[in-house]
Amino acid sequence: MNTAKLKRLRAAGWKIGTAKDFLKLSDEEAMLVELKLSLADALKQARQKRRLSQMDLAQRMGSSQSRVAKIEAADPSVTIDLIVRAILATGATRQELQRAFTAKEKMVA
Amino acid sequence: MNTAKLKRLRAAGWKIGTAKDFLKLSDEEAMLVELKLSLADALKQARQKRRLSQMDLAQRMGSSQSRVAKIEAADPSVTIDLIVRAILATGATRQELQRAFTAKEKMVA
DNA sequence: TGCGTATATGTCAATTCTGACATATACTGC
DNA sequence: GCAGTATATGTCAGAATTGACATATACGCA
Numbered sequence: 001m002n003t004a005k006l007k008r009l010r011a012a013g014w015k016i017g018t019a020k021d022f023l024k025l026s027d028e029e030a031m032l033v034e035l036k037l038s039l040a041d042a043l044k045q046a047r048q049k050r051r052l053s054q055m056d057l058a059q060r061m062g063s064s065q066s067r068v069a070k071i072e073a074a075d076p077s078v079t080i081d082l083i084v085r086a087i088l089a090t091g092a093t094r095q096e097l098q099r100a101f102t103a104k105e106k107m108v109a
Numbered sequence: 110m111n112t113a114k115l116k117r118l119r120a121a122g123w124k125i126g127t128a129k130d131f132l133k134l135s136d137e138e139a140m141l142v143e144l145k146l147s148l149a150d151a152l153k154q155a156r157q158k159r160r161l162s163q164m165d166l167a168q169r170m171g172s173s174q175s176r177v178a179k180i181e182a183a184d185p186s187v188t189i190d191l192i193v194r195a196i197l198a199t200g201a202t203r204q205e206l207q208r209a210f211t212a213k214e215k216m217v218a
Numbered sequence: 219t220g221c222g223t224a225t226a227t228g229t230c231a232a233t234t235c236t237g238a239c240a241t242a243t244a245c246t247g248c
Numbered sequence: 249g250c251a252g253t254a255t256a257t258g259t260c261a262g263a264a265t266t267g268a269c270a271t272a273t274a275c276g277c278a
Contacts, residue, residue: 101210
């Protein structure tokens, strides 16, 4: 179990409906992770479509290759904000970004 | 100018195409802000639709009323991740979340 | 007026994220 | 085998975010 969930469980103080709360949190967390994965995929596609290396993109973002690798891997240390910034940094259009949000989500509807 | 942009400008070291870089960053930043505003709006709607107070939602999220207020105001200290978590915490469906991403974006297409 | 409820704003310690670096792996051409 | 290029993984100091608290504002109602 990751730190974010633990924190939320702690914050909730395990008050009521423990099992239900647990399932609910898992559910929300799962949706978040799926969204992140979807965006990470879209980023990789956007980058490769433009034939940019991770290093190229890193420079455009003012970041490092290693972080770009983590972004594309949807590493836990990466926020949605950062993935979106990366997608925009590839030069992706607004449309491309929008599609990224809806892309793989269908798989889990 | 906010800290995030400053940081990116600093990171880029003002190397080449200063003016162009500046405009590009403004553009990407603008898109990010618009996305955040769009999501914040969707959150407010999702919450009110379910007749939850900010306090109610705060409890569900294991957070505080003041932070929920900031989330809905798309405060600079609020990440997209947090807004999405808030939307999910209202009990919004995957569909509702998806619409949130595409909602106001049309305005700026 | 005073009270209750809902929302907004400022601050801050503790937690989390980020860029950077070192290093590892994988593939290509020589 | 050995460069060169691209990508992946572990670590960490410095920077940013978060929940919490105090407090302020706004509205309705008695």
